[in-house]
Amino acid sequence: MPQIPLVDVKAQYAPLLDELKERIAAVLDSGRFILGPNVHAFEEEAAAYLGAGHAIGVANGTDALVIALDALDIGPGDEVICPAFTFYATAESIARRGAKPVFADIDARTMNLDPEDVRARVTERTKAIIPVHLFGRPAALGQLAGLGIPIVEDAAQAFGAQGAGKTGVVSTYSFFPTKNLFALGDAGLVTTRDEELAERIRLLRFHGSKAKKDFELVGYNSRLDELQAAPLRLFLPHVEEWNRLRREAAARYAELGLGEVCELPEDEPGHVYHVYVVRSPERDRIREHLVASGIASSAYYQTPLHRQPALRPFGQAEAEFPETERAARENLALPLWAGIGADVQERVVSAVREAVSLEAVR
Numbered sequence: 001m002p003q004i005p006l007v008d009v010k011a012q013y014a015p016l017l018d019e020l021k022e023r024i025a026a027v028l029d030s031g032r033f034i035l036g037p038n039v040h041a042f043e044e045e046a047a048a049y050l051g052a053g054h055a056i057g058v059a060n061g062t063d064a065l066v067i068a069l070d071a072l073d074i075g076p077g078d079e080v081i082c083p084a085f086t087f088y089a090t091a092e093s094i095a096r097r098g099a100k101p102v103f104a105d106i107d108a109r110t111m112n113l114d115p116e117d118v119r120a121r122v123t124e125r126t127k128a129i130i131p132v133h134l135f136g137r138p139a140a141l142g143q144l145a146g147l148g149i150p151i152v153e154d155a156a157q158a159f160g161a162q163g164a165g166k167t168g169v170v171s172t173y174s175f176f177p178t179k180n181l182f183a184l185g186d187a188g189l190v191t192t193r194d195e196e197l198a199e200r201i202r203l204l205r206f207h208g209s210k211a212k213k214d215f216e217l218v219g220y221n222s223r224l225d226e227l228q229a230a231p232l233r234l235f236l237p238h239v240e241e242w243n244r245l246r247r248e249a250a251a252r253y254a255e256l257g258l259g260e261v262c263e264l265p266e267d268e269p270g271h272v273y274h275v276y277v278v279r280s281p282e283r284d285r286i287r288e289h290l291v292a293s294g295i296a297s298s299a300y301y302q303t304p305l306h307r308q309p310a311l312r313p314f315g316q317a318e319a320e321f322p323e324t325e326r327a328a329r330e331n332l333a334l335p336l337w338a339g340i341g342a343d344v345q346e347r348v349v350s351a352v353r354e355a356v357s358l359e360a361v362r
């Protein structure tokens with residue numbers, strides 16, 4: 001076990017532990033576990049916080065995407081554009097609906113969808129675009145919206161990011177335990193301002209039925225449950241402060257001079273640093289040295305989506321996505337969470353410096 005983890009989830013909820021146990025105990029006392037008062041209250045509170053109109057709790061962020069695409073009637077014969085550099089679930093949801101994921105390259109500076117490359121890949125079959133607010137940084141929604149194609153925002157990594165969740169016809173979130181707002185297991189959310197769409201999503205998450213009597217649609221069994229909604233309600237009022245602390249920690253890495261030895265993520269006000277990802281052509285050697293120093297790190301999406309075995313049949317395995325490939329080789333996530341100590345960050349920066357100077361004398 002590394003001495004410094006990549007994310008310390010327990011440190012985030014430690015100050016809330018007593019209340020957390022009380023809320024879980026209250027659910028146990030109530031005997032209600034499915035679509036009960038915590039789920040309904042969380043949906044209202046999350047919709048109000050996000051300024052989203054409607055929020056529908058589902059079982060996880062992957063189902064949130066599948067159900068959003070289903071609600072938009074996306075299926076066989078349709079194409080949906082998404083980044084080649086993102087978590088597998090983004091493209092998997094498109095394929096799960098029987099539609100074709102069409103990959104586009106990313107912008108070198110932001111690692112988010114490159115709107116120009118998206119434009120080049122639009123065909124008459126393109127039914128939606130799924131921008132991902134990768135690593136917590138809002139995607140170029142203004143430019144993408146200009147293409148006039150419905151946008152489904154994959155905001156799994158960007159809960160509370162200014163500028164996320166406001167442009168798409170639908171937005172989706174994951175509350176996987178390492179996310180900015182997190183549950184104690186799997187959980188997810190779909191938001192939309194469109195009331196009709198919200199109603200369809202509500203039906204879809206519960207077998208296409210309002211009251212388990214008439215089944216109007218072929219749906220899913222994908223509900224947020226009370227045992228997850230209760231902690232989510234407790235954590236929601238803290239997410240703003242947690243995101244502020246993440247931004248503060250990101251700024252501290254820059255102040256500590258990390259930028260002298262690797263390329264730092266460029267800051268912008270909406271960035272909520274779901275993960276803190278730097279870049280270096282020496283990424284793998286730096287990682288080796290971090291392991292030896294007891295510091296956890298990660299290198300995301302090393303095999304980009306167009307080359308993933310399950311997605312090869314969609315025909316872009318040989319296509320070129322130069323910025324995706326470069327990001328796959330160079331990205332390096334360093335420890336960051338809400339409340340990470342300055343001393344911990346100093347150790348991380350010294351270890352990266354050491355790795356780079358060791359390399360220089362080789």
Ligand SMILES: Cc1ncc(COP(=O)(O)O)c(C=O)c1O
Binds near residue numbers: 086132173
């Ligand atoms: C960009 C992105 N989309 C979708 C998902 C899927 O979310 P979940 O793991 O809750 O199914 C994740 C997360 O894990 C993600 O990072």
